[in-house]
Amino acid sequence: MTNETDQQSDEATAPTIDALIAERRRKRETLAEQGFDPYPSRFDRTALADDLQERHAGLEKDTRTGEQVRLAGRVTAVRRHGKLSFATLADASGSIQLLLQAAALSDQAAAVLEAVDLGDWIGAEGEVITSRRGELSVDATELWLLSKALRPLPDKWHGLTETDTRYRQREVDLLANPDSRRVFDIRFKAIAAMRRHMESEHYVEVETPILQLQAGGAIARPFSTHSNALDIDLHLRIAPELYLKRLVIGGYERVFEIARNFRNEGISTRHSPEFTALEAYRAFGDVTDGMDLTEALVAGAAQAAIGRFGVAFGDSEVDLTPPWPRLALLDLLEERLGVRVHPTDPVDDLRGVCEAHGVTPNPEWGPGKLVFELYDQVLLPGLVAPVFVCGFPVEVSPLARHTADDPTMADRFELCIVGREFANGYSELNIPEEQAARFEVSAAAKSRGDDEAHPADLAFVRSLQYGLPPTAGIGVGIDRLIMLLAEVEAIRDVILFPMLRPESTE
RNA sequence: GCGCCCCUAGCUCAACGGUGGAGCACCGGACACUUAAUCCGGAGGUUGGGUGGUUCGAGUCCCCCGGGGCGCACCA
Incomplete structure (x- = not known):
């Protein structure tokens, strides 16, 4: 000082x-x-x-x-x-x-x-x-x-309540508020348990670039920065997916990364511009193996971090005891909507179903996106107990392998608990020509100004040409999982130093 | 981005439009078994910022700015 x-x-x-x-x-x-x-x-x-x-x-x-x-x-x-x-x-x-x-x-x-x-x-x-x-x-x-503590600590009885100060000076929050310590102890125990599990399953922990020429592997708006040495514009990664699959191509048959991802989008109770995801890829596996791994990771994290499977979140009480049901998206939608939908249905029909259930269809949305929105807005909020929702439209799954008997659906799952998505995974698309074709479609959409389209990554397609074995991939949202386990409603409460506006100088 | 709410001592909170207070912490004193120690005394304030407005009078009402929270929209 x-x-x-x-x-x-x-x-x-x-x-x-x-x-x-x-x-x-x-x-x-x-x-x-x-x-x-x-x-x-x-x-x-x-x-x-x-x-x-x-x-x-x-x-x-x-x-x-x-x-x-x-x-x-x-x-x-x-x-x-x-x-x-x-x-x-x-x-x-x-x-x-x-x-x-x-x-x-x-x-x-x-x-x-x-x-x-x-x-x-x-x-x-x-x-x-x-x-x-x-x-x-x-x-x-x-x-x-x-x-010496030159500055007095907050009141030992009441602690520190002002959220602004708690986030800006987390060290003070941690030493004044036992509950804050409790939340982060849960976080670190859960992450350590997941890491142990990955190690016991012989996955190699790797690190892939955060600074990328093209932010791929997901659909999101990236942060931008610049390299002075190379004089090129770079983006902060939105997902590690493409690089992890390249490592599988390179012979690391089981890899994972606990990756900080950056998305230049809205900030809310559920969204932080930088968030942590565990992504894992396993050669010779398919979407079923992805669900097995996800279930083991989440259940193991709960056991290690809080020592029980029951959690109370918001108004819901949920039991995380595995195994969790694995149900087909289209079946669940049929049950919920009273009508069977499919990405091959006429677009106007699907729009009609959306409107009947309070989903306002965007004119740009294709049939697959319409089905996905029905899931996201109508079905998902009601999925309280853990459930693997299986089978998503290819249209909204640009990196997933299509289902053997249905080229419009992908072998993909999402793990839903308390009306939220906690994990996502699929059988990886490993056919170079099909990946190239999907990129072409999305790149065309992107050049028309569709921010939500995945950019074409030709280097990745070249990689696929060296041969990606059949591979299962998963991504688990760590911050949201910690929120569930710690039973807190704000993502900032599970991130040590959340992004905030600059402190006022006045 | 839009709407609603919050910001008073180091911390936690009071104060009808009428002289800004309390508890803890701090300073001085007493005290050999306390544990939110107790007792006596004391100090501590530009009420987030505004030589903006209304009013005889603003912490309080209105406006602008800053920060935060919640809800909605986008997103995981």
Whole structure:
């Protein structure tokens, strides 16, 4: 921290916070003047709070264990009683009480106790005991200030509620709000579990380009940037799909990437401009293997992250216990609409069905897109319990293999839970000529100004000409899965540092 | 992009259009078993910004700007 930065913040904030910071600085300087380093370079700890709590659970009150420990963490509470004080020390594992008797403290410990503020990082050494009231404590004889919190932490009881500050200063949110920690612990446990599962299935984790000449693999508007060295415009990836399939062509028969994707589109409770997806490709598999993998990943993530299959989301209670039904889209639509639709139906008929169910058809939409919109707007919202919806129109699946007996439908599934889509997968289209033809159609649409068309990627077609084996591919929306598991409704609550407008300078 | 709502001390919240308060945190003091410690005293404010408007008087009503939230539209 430089003086320049300090001065800036001094000018930018109200005088009272400056007074609070100045007071904490004064305490730090006092410690330094007494010869105690306020910023030691390291600290060796020998115990974690939760480990002590577990090992000494149920101990009688007023017990001395004889066990000497060194702890480190943040001070979250101090209760001073003249010559006896108590402090709560919180580390990454949990928290434990420090018992601080003036007569037992070293000179440094006494000075640190005098100078300590809520939020400071400290180290403590002492014997594990229980207090007269029976609380497990460390009867400290030594204290070290490890780093001072110059800024006061949010109210320990009420935490931090302003969402703006919670997102902009996530570190403060994390240390003030246990529920925020809970959500991100779920996130990281879920992702770790999925990674373990992929590893156990012998998938190789790979990294593919984020900066791409052409943003392919999905249908979305990309972010743009520029390479100075090459003097070319580039796009941030909207999906890793095409590169992952090229790796399968190259001989990596099972690959996956936990990929940050970027889409220059609307921001909402459910949409973040950068979001995380797990994409996986498995040679010699088809859409059925994709569903098996998806089911194992999601169920395994739930088990690892929250230890149960039941979740309450919004007004819904859902049971994620596998297996989940695999039902044909066209059957589900027939059941829901009372009429059987198919991409080969006359467009006007399909438009009529749309209108009858409150879907306003866009004149540009072909029959496949009309069927898809019926699914998306009419069927999907009612799919609460987990279900694999199988079989989607080729028209809206430009990279998926068509069904053996129906050239207008693709071997593709979507996983639907609580009326939302959580995963998507298909048997990959591996016939170069057919892929080229699909690109031609979509590129023509794109040149007519259709933003929703997939761009033609000739390099990818060339790759397919070297031979993509039969391959199953899946994509799982990680952020939305975490929302479901953590039972939170805003995508920003599961992203550590969500994209926000620039902070106001006023 | 459109509509509705929110922004008051470091944090959490009050204040009919009539002198901006409380709890926690902070400062000084007391206190040897507390745990949202307690008790006594004190300090802390350009009410998101606006030498915009209405009014005798604006935190409060209106307008503009900034940020955020929710809903709708696009999207996963």
